[in-house]
Amino acid sequence: MTDDRLRMTPGPTEVPAAVRERMSEPTPNPDVEPAFFEFYRDLTAKLEAIYGDDDVAILGGEGILGLEAAVASLVEPGDRVLCVANGLYGEGFADFVEMADGEAVVCDAPWNEPLDLERVESRLEEGSFDAATLVHCETPTGALNDIEPVLDLLDEHDVISVVDAVSSLGGVPVPTERIDICLGASQKCFSAPPGLTVCSVSDRAWQQIESFETDSLYTDLEPWRDAADEEWFPYTHLAANLYGLDTAIDLLLEEGLESVFERHEAAARRCRERAADLGLSPFPGEARSSPTVTALEVDGGAQALQETLAAKHDIVLATGLGDLEDDVLRIGHMGHNARLERVDRTMDALEAVLE
Known part of the structure; x- marks a missing residue:
């Protein structure tokens, strides 16, 4: 399967x-x-x-x-x-x-x-x-x-x-x-x-x-x-x-810690560049965002975006927590997922949904 x-x-x-x-x-x-x-x-x-x-x-x-x-x-x-x-x-x-x-x-x-x-x-x-x-x-x-x-x-x-x-x-x-x-x-x-x-x-x-x-x-x-x-x-x-x-x-x-850190930085940079093209910004600001996760401000509708991405594109993202539950859409580019092709597939789907 x-x-x-x-x-x-x-x-x-x-x-x-x-x-x-x-x-x-x-x-x-x-x-x-x-x-x-x-x-x-x-x-x-x-x-x-x-x-x-x-x-x-x-x-x-x-x-x-x-x-x-x-x-x-x-x-x-x-x-x-x-x-x-x-x-x-x-x-x-x-x-x-x-x-x-x-x-x-x-x-x-x-x-x-x-x-x-x-x-x-x-x-x-x-x-x-x-x-x-x-x-x-x-x-x-x-x-x-x-x-x-x-x-x-x-x-x-x-x-x-x-x-x-x-x-x-x-x-x-x-x-x-x-x-x-x-x-x-x-x-x-x-x-x-x-x-x-x-x-x-x-x-x-x-x-x-x-x-x-x-x-x-x-x-x-x-x-x-x-x-x-x-x-x-x-x-x-x-x-x-x-x-x-x-x-x-x-x-x-085996990959080496420095290479792993660089891979996370590259994945985060690609994610935020693609997000900026869609008019979306990271919640705490670019300078303070982690290389492992990007929280995008969507001003309401995060849960609807999450559901549509899963249903139509087989991509699972997370929403915010607490007061940010429906105002933040979170993309995890950490560990095995810190790869450009995975980020691009995710952002392609998000672009399609937003359009």
């Missing part, structure tokens, strides 16, 4: 044939077979080539698991956490802080504006914080945030950083060496199926994680520090998904 539908969504992304084939292989029992632990250690070593020197753990759960786990593992009741936000996921970190009985101090900015550096600095000078959260790529708006100035301020005040890089890691340079916990996911730029969270953890973050016991099992990062070396997992791991991610990472590393 063939499926000619083109899914140009900002995650989950198209899964290459090699990844699908790898997932169909017989899978061992991940709890008792030593070869599987060796495979897991090899996979985390490959991810370290993307992340840098920090320890890497792979959790069995979609990317949101990583956001919740990072907060649940770091934040004790009463801890103060600075949530730096200019979008849905940045603001959403505050919910996880409150679930951990921490105090969330939200330093927000409008969704179409950059992170508010002056407000961040002011907040940090007003009092101490145990951690801070921020988002590199806000997928609902297609905005790529300049997070290094914020990381500078957090370093000055000795605050542990948690960064959601779910929609940028593997497609855009991420300053992972400066981040204490950096979160990614299998279904975005890696182009593997949804189901896995990847995260790097610095020594400083491990020290805080190990300083107290959480009331959670599934969202506790502490057991993952030594799990593979001690040949056990906190729960039965997703063997087939890990096989798929392993092949996806192999494809990425």
